[in-house]
Amino acid sequence: MGRVWNFSAGPAALPQAVLEQAQRELLDWNGSGASVMEQSHRGKRFIAMAERAEADLRELLDVPDDYAVLFLQGGATQHFAQIPMNLAAPGDSADYVVSGHWSEKAANEAMPYLRVNVAASSKADGYLHLPRRGAWRLDPAAAYVHYTPNETIHGVEFHDVPEVGDVPLVADMSSNILSGPLDVRRFGLIYAGAQKNIGPSGLVLMIVRRDLLERAGRPMARIFRYAEHAAAGSMLNTPNTWGWYLAGLTFGWLKAHGGLAAMGERNRAKAALLYAAIDGSDGYYRNPVDAASRSRMNVPFTLHDAALDAAFLVESEAAGLLALKGHKALGGMRASLYNAVPLEAVQALVGFMRDFARRHG
Numbered sequence: 352m353g354r355v356w357n358f359s360a361g362p363a364a365l366p367q368a369v370l371e372q373a374q375r376e377l378l379d380w381n382g383s384g385a386s387v388m389e390q391s392h393r394g395k396r397f398i399a400m401a402e403r404a405e406a407d408l409r410e411l412l413d414v415p416d417d418y419a420v421l422f423l424q425g426g427a428t429q430h431f432a433q434i435p436m437n438l439a440a441p442g443d444s445a446d447y448v449v450s451g452h453w454s455e456k457a458a459n460e461a462m463p464y465l466r467v468n469v470a471a472s473s474k475a476d477g478y479l480h481l482p483r484r485g486a487w488r489l490d491p492a493a494a495y496v497h498y499t500p501n502e503t504i505h506g507v508e509f510h511d512v513p514e515v516g517d518v519p520l521v522a523d524m525s526s527n528i529l530s531g532p533l534d535v536r537r538f539g540l541i542y543a544g545a546q547k548n549i550g551p552s553g554l555v556l557m558i559v560r561r562d563l564l565e566r567a568g569r570p571m572a573r574i575f576r577y578a579e580h581a582a583a584g585s586m587l588n589t590p591n592t593w594g595w596y597l598a599g600l601t602f603g604w605l606k607a608h609g610g611l612a613a614m615g616e617r618n619r620a621k622a623a624l625l626y627a628a629i630d631g632s633d634g635y636y637r638n639p640v641d642a643a644s645r646s647r648m649n650v651p652f653t654l655h656d657a658a659l660d661a662a663f664l665v666e667s668e669a670a671g672l673l674a675l676k677g678h679k680a681l682g683g684m685r686a687s688l689y690n691a692v693p694l695e696a697v698q699a700l701v702g703f704m705r706d707f708a709r710r711h712g
């Protein structure tokens with residue numbers, strides 16, 4: 352089988368041009384006679400590549416100088432714990448907005464390190480909409496406010512940045528970073544596992560306002576301290592060199608394709624096409640999320656009869672449409688439409704869905 356249209360939620364599709372470049376360069380990277388994975392992160396070639404990747408990211412997102420960009424490890428999950436360790440002292444409290452699986456997990460993982468105030472939650476409504484803004488109980492004395500702009504499993508997304516006053520806003524952007532324009536200045540800290548919209552798993556991108564790195568926090572090993580990673584240029588220990596390299600290729604690809612404004616427009620069109628097909632199917636397909644809260648990146652949907660799920664998955668795969676099975680918590684289907692998924696993939700999916708509905712009436 353050749354390349355398929357890949358709707359995986361993560362690790363997810365990468366731009367084909369990025370994979371082809373990595374393939375071309377695999378055995379002899381940059382005239383070095385070895386692959387990028389086989390050489391020192393302290394070498395001239397690697398340092399130049401790493402600096403270019405950071406510069407390209409800063410250009411894409413217009414990251415101000417008073418923010419550090421870090422290339423870390425541990426997955427987003429490790430940073431659910433490490434963020435409270437760094438940004439709060441024992442006894443402090445932080446506000447958590449709970450809008451789905453991942454923000455709930457982030458709140459739970461923070462609990463050993465500070466007092467977690469669930470400032471808002473839509474759990475009682477099955478996470479079918481964003482927590483209603485008027486009902487948030489934000490604490491002006493909180494160490495930070497944490498939220499998850501895009502819930503990868505429940506398919507709900509914030510379409511603007513919440514106003515939280517002077518308290519630093521912390522965002523888990525694992526599944527929507529670089530999916531459109533973003534005003535970094537609105538945030539204290541942004542973090543993202545790479546494997547949705549950036550590159551391979553094992554890399555975490557973090558953008559953090561430098562003054563927050565000075566917070567005392569608590570005694571901890573240097574390896575857990577973001578300030579140490581920033582001071583060492585993310586080379587406190589051996590970084591994920593392959594992940595950093597691929598992230599850099601993706602940043603270059605984004606720049607070559609019109610940057611984040613163009614990407615945001617593409618993503619909007621892709622999501623609109625799929626939601627229109629679902630909503631226009633006379634109930635054959637259904638997405639239960641409140642229309643104003645729907646995600647552009649992750650679209651969960653069900654068939655009108657769950658007995659058809661198995662046939663849908665077998666036939667879609669045979670049609671070259673990969674990884675449409677929904678998360679086990681929700682069942683049904685999920686199509687993830689990250690940056691590397693082209694409009695043609697969504698057109699192929701929508702065509703298949705119409706055809707499937709006709710054949711299975």
Ligand SMILES: *Cc1c(COP(=O)(O)O)cnc(C)c1O
Nearest residue numbers: 426427428453503523525526544
């Ligand atoms: C995938 C995902 C995570 C978990 O990432 P890991 O790298 O597996 O720890 C956390 N948050 C969000 C929003 C995600 O989509």
